[in-house]
Structure formats: structure tokens, C-alpha cells
Amino acid sequence: MNDSETHLNEPRLLSLETEFRLLAKLKQAIVDRAQREGEVCANYDEQIAMLQRDYEEELELITRQYHEQRAALENEYDLVRREAETQYQADSSATQAEYDRVLATIQSQYEEDVAAAQRKHDESLWLLDSYFDETADDSPKHQYEVFRFQATKAKEHFQADWEALQQEMEQVRDLMRRRRQWRSFPSPQTSQPPADQAEAQQRFDEAVAAARQTMQKLRRQKLPRLFAGWVPFVIFLVGAGGLGTATAFLLEPAWLQVPVEKPSPEWFGVCGGAAVVVTLLFELILLAVARSRSGRVYATLLQHMADAHSSVRFWQSEAKRELQRLKIESEHWDAEVQRRLKEGREKIERRLQEELAQYAEAKEAALREANQRFPALLEQIAERRDRTIREAEETYPRRIAQLERQYESDRQQLELRHRARLSNHESGFGREWNELATRWQDAVREAATTADAMNEVCRRFFPDWSTLAESWQPPTELPPGIRIGQFEVDLARLENGLPPDERLRPERTQFSLPAILPFPDNASLLLKATGAGKDVAVATLQAAMLRFLTSIPPGRIRFTIIDPVGLGENFSAFMHLADYDELLISNRIWTESSHIEKRLADLTEHMENIFQTYLRNEFKTI
Structure with a gap:
């Protein structure tokens, strides 16, 4: 590792993470080396034994395969x-049977074709007869019979309805006579004639x-009911009696200027006569009104009867004309059918004779083809058997000899491969051992190189105490960490x-x-000690300070x-700093709980001031 790389990587190199990672990699390298060393040595003998077993198994396999293949060839x-x-x-046998x-x-096939032709002939005759069937729905004769049947049914329907209507009409006339409503009525006018039979019906x-x-409606009339039978006489008597009695008792003779006394027979006679005249006039008026209403309804009834009668006459006329037309068409169609039936039957008979001749000719051709093909096939079968036996006699002895030569060649090749595998295994063992040694040496060398680089950085930032005492110069940059000691790594002490x-x-x-204390981030150091360890802990803190x-x-x-x-005794030597600057040591060493709380509060307030006044989430540090 050169100096430029050391300066560039100092913050990352001089950290606890780097040391932890270095030691972890070293331990893993030890584990991997110990495991791999045992595997390489243990596998060597196993591989040799396995190669020998493989050789013997392959030799046994090819020998067994040789004997099996030879026996298979001979059997084949x-x-x-x-x-x-x-x-x-x-x-x-199959060819002869075929x-x-x-x-x-x-x-x-010939017999089936003849039978099929005959069936086709019969079906054609049946279809011909069916096509010209007189009972077919679309045949004129059937249409004539259907129309005649429908006309008969319709006529019966008209007749039944008309007779029933005539009876009901007679009952209505009788009802009007009983109700004293009958009189002569003029004949109704004829309506527009129907367009066809359907409209007439x-x-x-x-x-x-x-x-x-x-x-x-006529039966339900209420006013005409008052004039049926003895009802009008009862009404007359009751009305005249009631009116006469009321007049005799309620009126005065002087009001009417009648020179009679009240009550007297003459007065009652006058009142009774007047009541009879008034009641009779009232009944005559009611009779006229009732006859007027009944007459209007009866005139409407006569019009409906006239319409029904005219519709029947029109339908009968049209039905008679249509029936005559269909009869003529039926007779013409029947003559045409007989002619076409005769022509169709002659054509079907000619076609049957032609098909029978074709089937006979096809039968003769098929017999000629079979008599030419199958004897030739029997000769080919015999020739194929002779050819197969000749090919087997030429092939199998040669294949058996070739199998023997192949077996000897495979056995020799197996021997050569076995020797090559042994040689490759020796070479492979050497390569694996060299790879193991290289990885192990590289791992130890890398750990030592990293440790040397870390120590080199520490020597630049943290000279030993004697050097500091002789030629200390104030530093101009912050160190990437604080060195507070060192520890030895001895492979012999590791498992x-x-x-x-x-x-x-x-x-x-x-x-x-x-031994690195992270700085400036996470620069915390906590030492726990009891007994004699307290002095060592204090000395460590003094060295760190x-x-x-x-x-x-x-x-x-x-x-x-x-x-x-310790009441300040442990760190009293640092009080000399107050001789140069009291702020370096905060005036004194704090031992009282109130003072300690005050200093912690001041420190917290100072940090708050830094965060809120200067940094403000805009700067990482001052």
C-alpha cells in the first residue's frame, strides 16, 4: 500500500469497522484453511480408492456387456x-386368405350393388309416386278436396250461427211485442261488399x-220493461189513485173555480177524473220515449243482421266459384300426372338396366385384377424370405467378429483412461494444495499488510511519547481517529x-x-473495572486525554x-492546563453532584446553541 493510497483511505482505514472486518476475515481464512486442508488430505486416498473401484466396475461392465451383446447377436x-x-x-397364408x-x-360386392340398384329402383318409383301423390299438400287435387272440406265446414258454421241468430232474433221480436214496443221498421241499407272470402267470414x-x-243491450233496457204484461195497468191504477187522493185532500175547489163543496162526491169525482187523465198522458209519454229508444237499438240490430246475411251470400258465391276453379285445375293436373308417371317409370327402368350392366362389367374387371396380383404376391413373399436369410448369413458372423474386436479395443482404452485418471488425480491434488496454500498465505499477508498500514497512519498522527516530548508540534488537521493503545494478534493463540x-x-x-477510538463521530469510550483494574482504567483515560x-x-x-x-486526584495533573487557558479545563475538576448537573446542563445548552444557531440543518459541522 503506497503513501497516496494511505492518505486517501485514512478515515476508512483507521476505524473499528476496518479492524473488525480484518479480524473476521482472518478468522474465516483460518476456518476455511483448516477445513480445506482436512478435505484435501482426506479426499486424496478416497479418490485413489474410488478410481480403482471405477476401473474394476467399468472393466466388469464392458466384459458383461460384451458377453450379453454376443449372446444377443447369436440369438438374434x-x-x-x-x-x-x-x-x-x-x-x-395371409395372402392366400386375402x-x-x-x-x-x-x-x-356385385350382389350388394345389384341389390342396391334394385332398392334404388324401388325408391325412385316410390319417390316418383310420392312426388305426384294426389294426397300431397301442394297437389291441386288435395287442395280441391281440402277447400271443399273447409267450405263445407264453413257453410255448416255459417248455417249454425245464422239459425241460432234467427232464433235469438225471434226471441227479441217476441220480447218487444210483450213490452208493447213492436212496430214496422224500414229495411236497412246494404254495406260495402267484402274484398274476399276471408274478409266475408x-x-x-x-x-x-x-x-x-x-x-x-235491448234486453237490459229498463224503461221498456214498464210496459210488459200487466205492469202498465198496475202503474196506471196506482198512479191515478195516488194522484186523485192527493189532489182531493191537498187542493181546494175555489183554487180551480169549481162550484162544488169539499168534501163531496162531486169533488172526489172531479179529482179522480183529472188524475186519470194526467196519469194516462204520463204513461203515453213514457211509452213513446221507450219505443224511441227500443227502435234505435232494434234498427242497429237489423243492420247487423243484414250485414251478416250479405256476408254469407258473398261467401257462398265466392266459395262456389273457387270450388269450380279448383276442380278444373285438379282434372288437368291428374291428366298431366299420369303422363309424367309413365315417362318417369320408363326412365327408371332404363337406368336400372344400365347399372346392372356396369356392375357386371366391374365384377369381371376386379376378377381379372385379382388373378393377376395375388399369384405375383405369393412369389414375392417367397423371394423375400430367401433374401432375408441370405442377408442374415452375410451380416451376423461379421458383426460378431466386429464385437470381439471392439471389446478388446474398449478394454485397452479403459486401461489407458485409468492410468490417465491416476495421473490427473496426482496433478489435481497438487493444484488443490497449491491453491489452498496460496489463499491462506494471501489472507495472512493481507491482514499483516492492513495492520502495517494502520500502524503507519498511527505513527504519523500519534508518535510515541518520547518523540512527542522531544519535538512536539501543534497539529494542523483533525486525525481520522484517536489511538489509545495497541493489541497483538498471534496466530498461535487462535484455534x-x-x-x-x-x-x-x-x-x-x-x-x-x-486500539482506535472513533473520531470525530461516535467518539465514546466506556471502561468498566473493579479492584486493581480501576488504576489501569484511570491510566487508560489519562492516556486517551x-x-x-x-x-x-x-x-x-x-x-x-x-x-x-477520586475527588479530582485521578486527573489533577491536567489542572496545569489552567495555567495557560482556564477554558481548556473548565476551571476545575467537578466532584459535587450539583456541579456535575450544572456542567451537564451547560454542555447540553451549548450543543443546542450549536445545532439551532449555527448548523440549522444546513451544515454538517462548524
Whole structure:
């Protein structure tokens, strides 16, 4: 490590973290070296034994494989010859069976084709008859029969509804006669004729429904009910009697200028006659009103009846004309169907004869092809068997000889590989040992070099006391840490620190490390001691204070000494600093609890002033 690197890395080099990391790496290197040393030595003999086992196993394997492969080749040679003969027997039998099957298939195919042609012929005739079927939905004859059936049903429907309506109409007329509402009514006007049969049927149904609704309305009339049977006479008698009695008792003869006395038979006769006349006039007026209302409803009913009747007549006329038209079309269609049926049957018969001729020709061609192909196949099967046996006799003896040569070659190659593996293992052991030694020596050398670099930095910042006493100069820069002592690192005192093999012994087995107090950050030192250790602790604190005093530039340090136990005796020598500057020692050594609390409060206030007045989270240090 050169001087420039030392100056650049002084803050990082002179730290507890560096020392901890150095010692940790050294301990890990010791652990790795001890583990690896045992592994390398232990594995050497194991590898030799394993190589010998591998050699013997591989030799046994290739020998076993050789005998297995030779036996397999000999068995395969015999199997090929036997399979060739077996295959010949199977192929020839299968070919002959296939030959017979093909002949049978040709015959059966011919019979199936003939049967299929006959079925097709029958189906064609059936389709032809079905196409021109008189009962088909779209045939004119079927349409004629359907329309005639529908017309008959519709006629029955019209007739039933019309007869029922006539009966209901007769009941209405009888009701009006009983209610004394009947009179002569003019015939209603005829409505616009329907456009077609469907509209005529719809109008008929609507007229019937409307007529029934009108009849129901006529039946529900209240005023005409008053003139049915004896009801008007009862009303007349009750009304005349009541009116006459009221008149006789409530009126005076003088009011009417009638020269009769009250009460007297003449007065009662006058009142009774007047009541009869008034009641009769009132009933006649009610009868006229009732007949007017009934007449309007009955006229509407007559119009609905006329509409229904005209719709029926129109429908009957149109149905008769449509039925005649469909009958003519049916007769023409029937003649055309008979002609086309005859032509279709002749065409189907010709096609059947043509297909039968084609199937017979195809049968003869298939028989010729089979008689040419299968005898040739039987000859090829025999030739293939002979060729397979010749190839086996030419191949397998040569392969067995080649297998013997390959076995000898593999055995020799295995011997060479075994020797090469032994040689490589010896070389590998040497490389592993050298790598182990190199890593171990490098780790120890790195630790010693780092320790020397740290000591070099300490010698520059912290000369020994004799040098300071002779030629101390005030420092001009802050040190990266404060050296308060040193400790020795001895590999012999560490577990497995010195390897048992002399070849792994490093050049340096001891080196020293400075005891560093972090500075300026985290510069805290706590010593705990009892008994004789207290004097050593006090001496250590005195040395640390002296290092602070001699290593930090003037004006950058101030001591606040608290010694309640020793009453200031432990640090009384530092009171000479007050002869030069009282601020260096804060006037005195504090021993009283109140003074100590006051100094701690002053120190806290000073730190608050620094943080809040000068730094303000803008500067790291003053």
C-alpha cells in the first residue's frame, strides 16, 4: 500500500469497522484453511480408492456387456432365420386368405350393388309416386278436396250461427211485442261488399257478435220493461189513485173555480177524473220515449243482421266459384300426372338396366385384377424370405467378429483412461494444495499488510511519547481517529491458527493492531473495572486525554472532567492546563453532584446553541 493510497483511505482505514472486518476475515481464512486442508488430505486416498473401484466396475461392465451383446447377436441371428420362415408361412397364408377374401368380396360386392340398384329402383318409383301423390299438400287435387272440406265446414258454421241468430232474433221480436214496443221498421241499407272470402267470414263473425251484443243491450233496457204484461195497468191504477187522493185532500175547489163543496162526491169525482187523465198522458209519454229508444237499438240490430246475411251470400258465391276453379285445375293436373308417371317409370327402368350392366362389367374387371396380383404376391413373399436369410448369413458372423474386436479395443482404452485418471488425480491434488496454500498465505499477508498500514497512519498522527516530548508540534488537521493503545494478534493463540503442515506456515504469525477510538463521530469510550483494574482504567483515560490534547489542533478541544469518586486526584495533573487557558479545563475538576448537573446542563445548552444557531440543518459541522 503506497503513501497516496494511505492518505486517501485514512478515515476508512483507521476505524473499528476496518479492524473488525480484518479480524473476521482472518478468522474465516483460518476456518476455511483448516477445513480445506482436512478435505484435501482426506479426499486424496478416497479418490485413489474410488478410481480403482471405477476401473474394476467399468472393466466388469464392458466384459458383461460384451458377453450379453454376443449372446444377443447369436440369438438374434437364429431368431432372424426362424422369423423369416415363420413370416413366410404367415404371409403366404395371409395372402392366400386375402386372395380368397377378395374373390368373395368381389362376388358379395356385385350382389350388394345389384341389390342396391334394385332398392334404388324401388325408391325412385316410390319417390316418383310420392312426388305426384294426389294426397300431397301442394297437389291441386288435395287442395280441391281440402277447400271443399273447409267450405263445407264453413257453410255448416255459417248455417249454425245464422239459425241460432234467427232464433235469438225471434226471441227479441217476441220480447218487444210483450213490452208493447213492436212496430214496422224500414229495411236497412246494404254495406260495402267484402274484398274476399276471408274478409266475408270475418265480417260475418263480427256482425254476429255485434248483433248478440245489441240483443243483450235491448234486453237490459229498463224503461221498456214498464210496459210488459200487466205492469202498465198496475202503474196506471196506482198512479191515478195516488194522484186523485192527493189532489182531493191537498187542493181546494175555489183554487180551480169549481162550484162544488169539499168534501163531496162531486169533488172526489172531479179529482179522480183529472188524475186519470194526467196519469194516462204520463204513461203515453213514457211509452213513446221507450219505443224511441227500443227502435234505435232494434234498427242497429237489423243492420247487423243484414250485414251478416250479405256476408254469407258473398261467401257462398265466392266459395262456389273457387270450388269450380279448383276442380278444373285438379282434372288437368291428374291428366298431366299420369303422363309424367309413365315417362318417369320408363326412365327408371332404363337406368336400372344400365347399372346392372356396369356392375357386371366391374365384377369381371376386379376378377381379372385379382388373378393377376395375388399369384405375383405369393412369389414375392417367397423371394423375400430367401433374401432375408441370405442377408442374415452375410451380416451376423461379421458383426460378431466386429464385437470381439471392439471389446478388446474398449478394454485397452479403459486401461489407458485409468492410468490417465491416476495421473490427473496426482496433478489435481497438487493444484488443490497449491491453491489452498496460496489463499491462506494471501489472507495472512493481507491482514499483516492492513495492520502495517494502520500502524503507519498511527505513527504519523500519534508518535510515541518520547518523540512527542522531544519535538512536539501543534497539529494542523483533525486525525481520522484517536489511538489509545495497541493489541497483538498471534496466530498461535487462535484455534487452528497455525497449520500442522509446515508447508502452510506463513512468514509472519504475529502482528499488532492499534486500539482506535472513533473520531470525530461516535467518539465514546466506556471502561468498566473493579479492584486493581480501576488504576489501569484511570491510566487508560489519562492516556486517551493526553492523545486528544496532543493530536487535535489548538482551540478545537475543551475538557470537562468529572471525578466524584477520586475527588479530582485521578486527573489533577491536567489542572496545569489552567495555567495557560482556564477554558481548556473548565476551571476545575467537578466532584459535587450539583456541579456535575450544572456542567451537564451547560454542555447540553451549548450543543443546542450549536445545532439551532449555527448548523440549522444546513451544515454538517462548524
